[in-house]
Amino acid sequence: MTNSSNIKNRYYQSYNDNQSLLPGLDLSWIKRLRDDAITQFNQDGFPDKNVEEWNVHPCKGLSDTFYESRQENNYEIDVKSIEKKDSNCLIRVIFFNGKVINIEHDTLPEGIKVNTLSFYLKNNPEFLKGKIKSANEYSEVRLSNIIDSRPQSIVALNAAFHEDGAIIHIDKNIEVPGFIELLHIGECEENTMKHIRSVIFLDKASKCEVLENIKQHKNNNLVFTSNVTDVHVSEGASLSFVRFIEGNSKNLHINNVHVQLDKDSKFISTSLINSKGQARAETRVNLLGENSSSKINILMMGTNNSLQESLTKVKHSTKNTKSDQIIRIILDENSRGSFQGKIRVDVGADGTLANMSGKSLLLSNNARVNSKPELEILADDVRCSHGVTVGSLNAEQLFYLRSRGIPENEARKLLINSFGNVIINNISTNLAKRAKNLMLEDRNKND
Amino acid sequence: MTIALEIKDLHVEISDKEILKGLSLNIEHGEMAAIMGPNGAGKSTLASVLAGKEGYTITSGSIKYLGKNLLDMPTDERAAAGVFLAFQYPVEIPGVATSTFVRTALNAQRRHRGESELDGIEFLKLAREKAKELEMSEDFFQREVNVGFSGGEKKRAEIFQMSMFSPTLAILDETDSGLDIDALKIVAAGINNLRSDKLCGIVITHYQRLLEHLKPDTIHILADGKIVKTGDKSLAILLEEKGYQGIIEAA
Numbered sequence: 290m291t292n293s294s295n296i297k298n299r300y301y302q303s304y305n306d307n308q309s310l311l312p313g314l315d316l317s318w319i320k321r322l323r324d325d326a327i328t329q330f331n332q333d334g335f336p337d338k339n340v341e342e343w344n345v346h347p348c349k350g351l352s353d354t355f356y357e358s359r360q361e362n363n364y365e366i367d368v369k370s371i372e373k374k375d376s377n378c379l380i381r382v383i384f385f386n387g388k389v390i391n392i393e394h395d396t397l398p399e400g401i402k403v404n405t406l407s408f409y410l411k412n413n414p415e416f417l418k419g420k421i422k423s424a425n426e427y428s429e430v431r432l433s434n435i436i437d438s439r440p441q442s443i444v445a446l447n448a449a450f451h452e453d454g455a456i457i458h459i460d461k462n463i464e465v466p467g468f469i470e471l472l473h474i475g476e477c478e479e480n481t482m483k484h485i486r487s488v489i490f491l492d493k494a495s496k497c498e499v500l501e502n503i504k505q506h507k508n509n510n511l512v513f514t515s516n517v518t519d520v521h522v523s524e525g526a527s528l529s530f531v532r533f534i535e536g537n538s539k540n541l542h543i544n545n546v547h548v549q550l551d552k553d554s555k556f557i558s559t560s561l562i563n564s565k566g567q568a569r570a571e572t573r574v575n576l577l578g579e580n581s582s583s584k585i586n587i588l589m590m591g592t593n594n595s596l597q598e599s600l601t602k603v604k605h606s607t608k609n610t611k612s613d614q615i616i617r618i619i620l621d622e623n624s625r626g627s628f629q630g631k632i633r634v635d636v637g638a639d640g641t642l643a644n645m646s647g648k649s650l651l652l653s654n655n656a657r658v659n660s661k662p663e664l665e666i667l668a669d670d671v672r673c674s675h676g677v678t679v680g681s682l683n684a685e686q687l688f689y690l691r692s693r694g695i696p697e698n699e700a701r702k703l704l705i706n707s708f709g710n711v712i713i714n715n716i717s718t719n720l721a722k723r724a725k726n727l728m729l730e731d732r733n734k735n736d
Numbered sequence: 737m738t739i740a741l742e743i744k745d746l747h748v749e750i751s752d753k754e755i756l757k758g759l760s761l762n763i764e765h766g767e768m769a770a771i772m773g774p775n776g777a778g779k780s781t782l783a784s785v786l787a788g789k790e791g792y793t794i795t796s797g798s799i800k801y802l803g804k805n806l807l808d809m810p811t812d813e814r815a816a817a818g819v820f821l822a823f824q825y826p827v828e829i830p831g832v833a834t835s836t837f838v839r840t841a842l843n844a845q846r847r848h849r850g851e852s853e854l855d856g857i858e859f860l861k862l863a864r865e866k867a868k869e870l871e872m873s874e875d876f877f878q879r880e881v882n883v884g885f886s887g888g889e890k891k892r893a894e895i896f897q898m899s900m901f902s903p904t905l906a907i908l909d910e911t912d913s914g915l916d917i918d919a920l921k922i923v924a925a926g927i928n929n930l931r932s933d934k935l936c937g938i939v940i941t942h943y944q945r946l947l948e949h950l951k952p953d954t955i956h957i958l959a960d961g962k963i964v965k966t967g968d969k970s971l972a973i974l975l976e977e978k979g980y981q982g983i984i985e986a987a
Binding site for chain 1: 788790812814815816820831838841845897901
């Protein structure tokens, strides 16, 4: 306990010592956002077992290690050494150790603006005002009407310390051809933390696909990275948001996306998570406008001693909104996984249609998964469903495949892949092949 | 003709309960043998043991197929060696397209036999031909294996697989159950198409109707874990008249 409160104080100290180096401090609203966030973090600390959203598998090395936010960095990367931009990718933003080092694109069509957070803070701060939300904005209102900020303490830490990010702004009626990629790579000193804060804003009736591609950090010591993305999808607009999250055994990555949906808008998100270390993806969606809809698909694969976690909170705040969640977890060896999903239907949000289906496949006796589906319905006229299952490979299916001449190893692969295909098959053609490589084929090659 | 499959004094247990109690059966090359018997006699157990399903303990006896000890071979090797079991209840495999499944299986068998694999075009050509024979529409290639198939479609898909793999020992476990008269005719025709002096067949059924179409060479009555009577098609007719009890008692 003393140890973790010591560490908490060190973050507070570190913020006070270094805040002059953080971007946007000359803007009063950014300074307030940062100050409020560190105050909140200092009050709540890292979430412990008492916080419901974090009590399944506490992240190792999160609350008992101090991560330096501003390390002298001796590592550099040659942009040419990075794999080439996908041909379907219109714009690629490359982050190295938490900072944008390159934005690649050919001539951009009108109405598509992509730049760094620092650029916007300097040149167009008015645009960002109100779009970078305070950590409290998506805090849980418990049924007792008490606002619980503790689950969001990593978001608070991010709000205080973020150094860079990407801003994506799509104008009215613009349909972005191809997709926009945010590529995150790194190699840094031990016990470093990197916070990235991004904003995606789709104006009315626009359409866009964004890939957040988080690669492993090349480190032998713990690296803690957090990405928070504020998403606003305006009336009639549609965003497809894809996350690929990888990591090595020393990486701890926490990813938050906060989504606000206006009337008739759509949010379709797919997260593929297969870190060899620890990865946690949180998705919070507020359906604020009538006829808005949200689709959340998540596939997590764990091997060795890794930990993969997903949390979803979908809030139906108005009439006639729709949400779908499909979660698939495949765990092997000693890996751990958890899924906590909540659908909340506010008072008056009649006509809500909400579904959630979570299935887990355990491939080893030592793998462990926790699944917790939750429904909180405060309206009368709604249709909601939720269900989770946990199982191992089906012996009847294995026998059927083997009786047709398919060797056991190949039959297992076929069944494992088919379990994950429910998610992979829903990915846009732009990214389908990469998704397949990432989750299924690469994994099989390593067997 | 020479013996292809030789089952000798086979004793099989499931969780300490003896199901097959000294079953012996010889099947020659090109022979179509029907096995009939009351519920619980061990018919499906025999089919499962021949295909190599886990969970059965063979306490004694032997099964020789083309001179090889079948019990020593893993399930997938038996398939490559020509053994095919048409399931009584074909298994659904969500997320896997039927064509992917059949092609993976066919190529695995060919690989095992040291033959070259079929590429996508060769495979499709063969599959189209076989599907046409069974009056199946091609869109079932893209459907997930057995998912949402009607009872008849499932059985037809089994016979489709059988014709794709061209086995030398086909075990049809109650393939007629759940089929209407028209489907039964198509399935029976599909099986008859595959008959040759290289194929031996074991048809497990409760009803004479399928046998009218298939015209088996021999009929064996399996009761209480043993073959109690063997004869030709007149035995099936006798069975319709007297029932199992009458025949078992007479035996």
